[in-house]
Amino acid sequence: MNHYFFQQNIFEDSLAINPLFFKKIKKVKLQKHKEVQTSFWQLLDPDLINEINEYLRFYFLNIAKELGKKDYKIESTWIQKYNVGDYHNLHLHEKDKNSYSFILYIDGSPKSGTTRFFNLGYPYISLYELEIKPQKGKCVVFLGCLPHESTPSKDNKKTIISGNIKFV
Ligand SMILES: [Fe+2]
Numbered sequence: 001m002n003h004y005f006f007q008q009n010i011f012e013d014s015l016a017i018n019p020l021f022f023k024k025i026k027k028v029k030l031q032k033h034k035e036v037q038t039s040f041w042q043l044l045d046p047d048l049i050n051e052i053n054e055y056l057r058f059y060f061l062n063i064a065k066e067l068g069k070k071d072y073k074i075e076s077t078w079i080q081k082y083n084v085g086d087y088h089n090l091h092l093h094e095k096d097k098n099s100y101s102f103i104l105y106i107d108g109s110p111k112s113g114t115t116r117f118f119n120l121g122y123p124y125i126s127l128y129e130l131e132i133k134p135q136k137g138k139c140v141v142f143l144g145c146l147p148h149e150s151t152p153s154k155d156n157k158k159t160i161i162s163g164n165i166k167f168v
Contacts, residue, residue, distance in 0.1 A: 010117060010130065010142040011063050015104070017137040021055060024048070025106045026159055028079050036088055036150075037081040049077055052161055056104065056139070060165060063141050069098070069167040077163035079106075082113055082153040090123065093144035093164050101144040104161040108134025112158035113151040115140065122147045134158050141165075 028044070030037040053074055060072050080088075093101045103115060112134045119127040132140055134157075142148070144164060 008120065008143045008146055009067070009100075010140065010146070011066070012132065012138065012140050013059060014135070015055070015059060015137045015139050018055065021051060022106050022136070024051075025079060025161060026081075030079060030081055036086045037083070038078060039080070040078040044077065044079070052077055056102070059139060060102075060141070063100075064167050067167055072100075072165050072167045075099075075164045075166055077161065080160050080162060082150065082158040082160075083156045084154060085152055086158075087113055087152040088150035090118075090147055090149040092147050094166075095145045096166070098167045099144040100141050100165050100167060102139060102141045102161075102163055102165060103132075104139045105134040105136060106159040106161060107136055108158045108160075109155055111153070111155040113153040116149050116151060117142060118147045120145065120147070134160070 025048075028039060028048070030039050031042060033040075064070065064072050075094075082088075093099065110133065114134065115132045117130040117132070119125065119129075132138070
């Protein structure tokens with residue numbers, strides 16, 4: 001019997017918390033948009049971007065190895081903060097096979113909104129669902145075209161760094 005299957009990847013790990021770095025991220029002034037506060041449409045300080053990249057480098061290289069790739073490129077980075085009632089509608093990022101996205105939780109509590117991932121084709125097809133709870137230092141890397149959403153927060157703690165990366 002042959003067994004064929006298609007696989008989509010989601011990686012999760014808890015990274016060492018660097019209190020000064022995390023504090024600096026929480027202080028970044030963000031613009032308020034409809035659902036959430038985000039830096040998505042603003043330019044972040046290049047030094048801060050470098051610091052973020054350095055912090056994530058070892059973890060991303062490990063994932064590259066897992067995927068049989070040599071390296072990666074960070075294509076975009078943004079910071080987002082969720083206050084009470086803030087959420088992020090169902091969406092997806094880049095559609096390329098080697099395009100991944102990441103979420104690093106800078107802060108969060110059990111009352112903060114969760115990140116819910118769904119199978120490709122959702123909401124037309126509903127097969128699998130995975131819920132990730134925000135926790136300081138947790139970092140999730142996932143295939144960029146996986147549909148995902150953030151459920152409404154019940155506190156003002158959830159802060160994330162998110163972005164798109166390409167494995168090469
Ligand atoms: Fe997203």
